[in-house]
Amino acid sequence: MNKVPNNKAWWLVLPMFLLVAFSAIIPLMTVVNYSLQDIFDQNTAYFVGVEWYQETLRNTRLHDSLLRQFGFSFSVLLIEIPLGIVVALMMPTRGWQASAVLILLALPLLIPWNVVGTIWQVFARGDIGLFGWTLNNLGIDYNYTSNPLDAWLTVLLMDVWHWTSLVALLCYSGLRAIPDAYYQAAKIDRASPWAVFRYIQLPRLRNVLVIGVLLRFMDSFMIYTEPFVLTGGGPGTSTTFLSQTLTQMAIGQFDIGPAAAFSLVYFLIVLLVSWLFFTTITHMEKSDNGNKHDK
Amino acid sequence: MPSALFFIGIASLLLVMTILEIRKPCVERKGWLPISTTRGDRLFIGLLSSAFLHLLFLGLTDVTLWVAFGISVVIMAALLRWG
Numbered sequence: 001m002n003k004v005p006n007n008k009a010w011w012l013v014l015p016m017f018l019l020v021a022f023s024a025i026i027p028l029m030t031v032v033n034y035s036l037q038d039i040f041d042q043n044t045a046y047f048v049g050v051e052w053y054q055e056t057l058r059n060t061r062l063h064d065s066l067l068r069q070f071g072f073s074f075s076v077l078l079i080e081i082p083l084g085i086v087v088a089l090m091m092p093t094r095g096w097q098a099s100a101v102l103i104l105l106a107l108p109l110l111i112p113w114n115v116v117g118t119i120w121q122v123f124a125r126g127d128i129g130l131f132g133w134t135l136n137n138l139g140i141d142y143n144y145t146s147n148p149l150d151a152w153l154t155v156l157l158m159d160v161w162h163w164t165s166l167v168a169l170l171c172y173s174g175l176r177a178i179p180d181a182y183y184q185a186a187k188i189d190r191a192s193p194w195a196v197f198r199y200i201q202l203p204r205l206r207n208v209l210v211i212g213v214l215l216r217f218m219d220s221f222m223i224y225t226e227p228f229v230l231t232g233g234g235p236g237t238s239t240t241f242l243s244q245t246l247t248q249m250a251i252g253q254f255d256i257g258p259a260a261a262f263s264l265v266y267f268l269i270v271l272l273v274s275w276l277f278f279t280t281i282t283h284m285e286k287s288d289n290g291n292k293h294d295k
Numbered sequence: 296m297p298s299a300l301f302f303i304g305i306a307s308l309l310l311v312m313t314i315l316e317i318r319k320p321c322v323e324r325k326g327w328l329p330i331s332t333t334r335g336d337r338l339f340i341g342l343l344s345s346a347f348l349h350l351l352f353l354g355l356t357d358v359t360l361w362v363a364f365g366i367s368v369v370i371m372a373a374l375l376r377w378g
Contacts, residue, residue, distance in 0.1 A: 057354030
């Protein structure tokens with residue numbers, strides 16, 4: 001059991017490590033450095049210690065932005081994951097219909113973020129947009145430029161429109177990987193459609209769902225372009241999410257120190273979430289292997 | 296300068312871990328953490344939780360950060376030894 005694996009292969013990682021050093025580690029060091037200083041211009045900087053962190057953590061504007069961000073990300077997950085599963089379950093499995101549906105589903109994924117924002121900006125307008133005009137004529141007072149709730153719902157709807165296909169495609173591939181024997185066994189047992197879903201399809205989808213949740217969480221957590229194009233973060237700050245607050249601080253107000261401190265806090269949150277997901281995935285794999293040995 | 300010290304610290308930690316791994320390959324084990332972990336896992340958990348602990352102290356209290364640092368060191372030691 002005490003066999004030492006040959007670790008020489010790790011040297012092959014060296015070129016990748018150098019690349020990552022330039023693209024990630026050195027910038028990270030710079031950010032850490034900025035976060036400890038008050039920077040006036042290229043040659044004038046004062047060391048301020050942890051002052052910026054203190055300010056960042058007690059800034060209500062950032063608290064609000066963080067809460068909004070979590071609310072948005074969880075809403076996205078709550079809608080997109082179940083909806084994606086349902087769509088995947090209803091997709092045709094073979095023939096030309098399957099290919100057609102796959103292509104249709106993949107279409108929104110191909111549209112760049114800023115274009116999605118523009119599409120919805122026009123689509124949701126009360127005067128010329130189909131969606132906004134229809135709602136207004138149905139008697140619903142809808143205006144995403146002045147009503148915070150409408151704006152928030154529009155951003156959410158836009159994200160659902162843009163990314164549910166990704167979850168659906170992931171689930172579809174997961175469903176196709178289930179061997180027919182499972183369904184035959186279920187048929188012999190006269191399992192109800194719900195039982196088939198609950199005990200065969202859902203457990204088999206677990207791996208793709210974890211990846212789907214991770215991707216959607218990360219992506220919605222760093223959402224920037226779509227609300228920026230659609231509402232510019234408004235009305236007020238109702239759709240100003242974390243990344244936009246950060247950009248306003250760093251580029252708009254040129255507060256590089258506080259922005260650096262803030263982005264490091266942001267980074268730590270992302271790191272924590274990624275680690276949680278990573279640990280979950282590796283443990284699932286391990287327990288899967290363990291079960292196989294038991295049987 | 297302090298940020299340089301910080302990164303030198305992290306880098307040397309990683310280096311020490313690498314040397315330890317070669318000299319004394321670690322075995323995955325289960326301590327008081329709910330999951331079984333390797334030495335590197337425990338180091339990572341320790342570093343991440345100390346980072347959040349420091350932030351907590353900064354955000355909620357006015358005491359000097361050395362208190363948070365002290366607690367972090369204790370947590371880190373406990374994690375590495377019994378985690």
